[in-house]
Amino acid sequence: MNIIFENPDKVNGLMTVTVEQGDYQADVDKALKDYRKKANVPGFRPGQVPMGLIKRQVGTSVKVDVVNRLLGEKMYEYIRENKIQMLGEPMPNEKQVPQDFKTDGPFEFIFDIAVAPELDATLTDKDTVDYYNIDVDDKLIDQQVEMFQSRAGHYDKVEEYDPAQNDMLKGDLRELDADGNAKEDGVVVESAVMMPEYIKVDEQKALFDGAKLGSVITFNPRKAYPENDAELTSLLKIDKEAAKDMTSDFTYLVTEVSRFVKGEVNQELFDQVFGKDEVKDKETFRKKIAEGIKSQLANDSDYKFLTDLRKYLENRVGELQFPDTLLKRLMMNNNKDKGQEFVESNYEASVKELKWHLIKEQLVAANGIKVEDKDIKDVAVQVARMQFAQYGMSNVPDEYLENYADSILKDNKNIEGFVDRAIDIKLIAATKNVVKLNEKNISLDDFNKMMQEK
Structure with missing residues (x-):
């Protein structure tokens, strides 16, 4: 088999592969013999079908399969051995002509190869990159303490509604007719829950001020939520179509007033957040919260x-030369259902990501970064820990985290993302030890503003 690779401009490659009879014949003969052993042809015992008949029936298709397999193997072997950094897959050249596989060849195949441009992403201690250390101040700790208090909170029954306390009401809703009487066959909702503080219109919201057990408030849900049919469907238990035409007044008989009370900062809260007897006082509680925040913010940094x-x-x-025509053909092949317009409008962004991909590949190779199963598992555990933390569960045992991580990893759709994250973690750690860090302290508010501006 003869392979010729031409690459005059460094990015547009042309590979010509010539397959001779001697390259494929032994494999074809073996495949035909194997087929003959299994062939079931009327009038012949298994394994006794004449080889001439076998060749007439399947000889050409077997030859096509063998030649295509050898073609792929030898092409990729050549690419590996010659360290050609190929982008995408080889594509048949427009000069390719159909091959007559009924003959013995030789068969010639011509492929276009998109080759990555050469670049140098070597890093040394002479390279300087900013690194932002986010300050963990009392404000952040206070916010976290308050969040834990809220999650440990409860509702107490009270006598009178206070809008400043964001109280929750429970009562019976009844639709009224034009004369202000209970409407026959009108909407009735028992034990309807309302939080008047979230009513959008102040005039309607004020109607609930000073409400007590047994109070009857007349209000108009449509006026209270003028642009939100979802609120009406939820409150009145009606469908979207009915909500569009709902303009009636309603009475609301208050049967219960509840006020949210935050959990106290005490041993019970310490145990709930960090586990039994892990924390004994407020100072240690705040210190451990600060450590947790610092760890989370380190990921952001x-x-x-x-x-x-x-x-x-x-x-x-700097600017790199890419084989634009070939890359657009590749994009088109991978997005046939979206058309050429999609390729043209997304090509620039795609090449930008490709440039970073090539730089990143070089950094990964230079730092000897390899991702193993344990690294992927560690990322899955980290994701599990973050998900539990969102619900205030910061003391989940490692056994539960690992079991949850295992369940996440069973979904193959997650694997690629976890691999990328594992590579990033190792790449960050490696490059931070190579470049000079221009460290800067910054508040979380300023850090978030900076990220939003970016």
Whole structure:
């Protein structure tokens, strides 16, 4: 088999592969013999079908399969051995002519190869990249304490509604007719829950001020929620179509007033957040909260570092020459249902991501980064821990986290994302030890503003 690779401009490659009879014949003969052993042809015992008949029946198709398999194997072997950094897959060249597989060949195949441009993303201690340390101040700790208090809170029954306390009401709703009487066959909802503080119109909201057990308030749900049919359907238990035409007044008989009370900062809260007897006083409680916040914010700082590193290297590498025509053909092949317009409108963004992908590949290779099963599992556990933390569960045992991580990993759709995250974690750690960090302290508010501006 003869392979010729031409790459005059470094990015547009042309590969010509010539397959001779001697390259494929032995494999074809073996495949035909195997087929003959299994062939079931009327009038012949198994394994006794004449080879001439076998060749007439399946000889050409077997040859096509063998040649295509050898073609793929040898092409990719050549690409690996010659360290050709190919983008996408080989594509048949427009000069390719149909091959007559009824003959013995030789068969010639011509492929276009999109080759990655050369670049240098080497990092040393002479490269400087910003690194933002986010301050963990009392304000952040107070917010976290308040969040834990809210999650540990409860509702107490009270006598009178106070809008400043964001009280919750429960009562019976009844639709009224034009004369202000209970409407026959009108909408009736028992034990309807309302939080008047969330009513959009102040005039309607004020009708509930000073409400007590047994109070009857007349209000108009449509006026209270003028632009939100979802609120009406939920409150009145009606469908969307009925909500569109609902303009009636309603009475609301208050049967219960509840006030939310935050949990106290005491041993019960300490145990709930960090586990029994892990924390004994408020000072230690706040210290452990600060440690948790610092760990979370370190991930944000690392993410910002990686985005800054990307920008730094993209600027340093400069403009790259890509095989635009070939890449657009590749995009079109992968998005046939979306058309050429999709390719043209998304090509620039795609090439931008490809540039970073190539830089990142070089960094990964230079730092000897490899991702193993344990790294992927660690990322899944980290995701599990973050998901539990969102619900205030910061003391979930490792056994539960690992079991939950295992269940996440069973979904193959998650694997690629976890692999990418594992690579990023290792890449951040490696490059932080290579470049010079221009460390800056910043508040969380200023950090978030900076990220939003980016």
